[in-house]
Amino acid sequence: MNVEEHRRLRELLGAYALNQLDPAERTAVQAHLDGCAECRAELAVIAPLAGPLRSVDPARLERRPELPPPGLEESILAAIKAEPRPPRRRWILAAAVLFAVGASGVGIGYVAAPDPPKIPIEPVSVTPIAAGIRSTASVVPHTWGMEIKLAGSGYEPGRRYRVVVLDSDGRTAPAGEFIGTGPAPMVCNLNSSVLRAEARSFEVRDESGRVVLEGQV
Template sequence: MNDNDNDNDISRRLGEAIEPPVPPVDPARLAAIRALAQATATGSPVAPMVASRRSLLRMGVAAAGGIAAGAAGFAIVSRDWDEDPAGPPLEAASVRPAEGVAASANLINHTWGTEVLLDVSGLEPGVAYTMDLVATDGRRVSAGGFVGTDGLMKCRNNGAVLRADLQGFAVTGPGGTEVLASELN
């Protein structure tokens, strides 16, 4: 055996390992399969389905019902999106502003304390002001602060005094000068 025959034998064995040999096809069986395929291609034994008027009517009613249900659902959901969610209830608070100052206030009773929504104008621009909540026992609790401007200011101040324990609030400027106060019921 020469090297060339040995190489051919190795190549043949590798080819058989990679691709298993295909068994021979029976010519009679192949002819029968081809005849059956040609017969079904020219004349199918299955008749095409013809929709009756009744089934078409049922499909139309079902489609219309689905469209109506979808439209109703969309109308309900989109109506809810147009409405703004209700905010917390506000309690009006009367205020006594100093001369030249105009103010109005509302309170929001939170579970953690009280929030004061203060609209104020007439304060000196650039000056720092502080707000204190005054508790019924006389304690003063800081509710934050703000810097005056030459226009209407909308301030939201809050502190850790429950509404039930709140007697009022006061805004003071430099040197503790009171620029507005509120006494609550």
């Protein structure tokens, strides 16, 4: 079975648990479950929620929700976290339980994941050396090195370019390659093992080793 078919059948597990599939779809899901341990485990998490969801009265969804008893959300999440399930399974169950309770008319909100940390992107100055090249660049520091985001045009179409980073001691480290696109805009992400604090500059070199662009980092 290909990935797309597996994903399609997996997305039907909720409707399967609620007995909302037509006969052909239900047969297909049952056949898939016979040979897929991952989806059987997913269904085991979803199935206990089928009863509460079936009891939801659609007419009540238009009413203003009542306030929940104090500490209800915290007690639900604490009980789920205590379950001997992998973290991903626990949060799937948490989100589903809170949805089910909220749909029943109790407005306890939703599970809010913490905001992911913002990636520090730092624009850097570049100096084209070869005629016709226009470029901009920015760098992103990582624990494993540095990422260079290079955009521009004017690199000879079909020609291979190599990017190297120079550290504070003058040593060079590879950061990847790209193919020129001529006047068409080009954007590429390049990675180097040189840490941002130790990087001094980077160079774009053509196939002959000639420097066609310099960047100060």
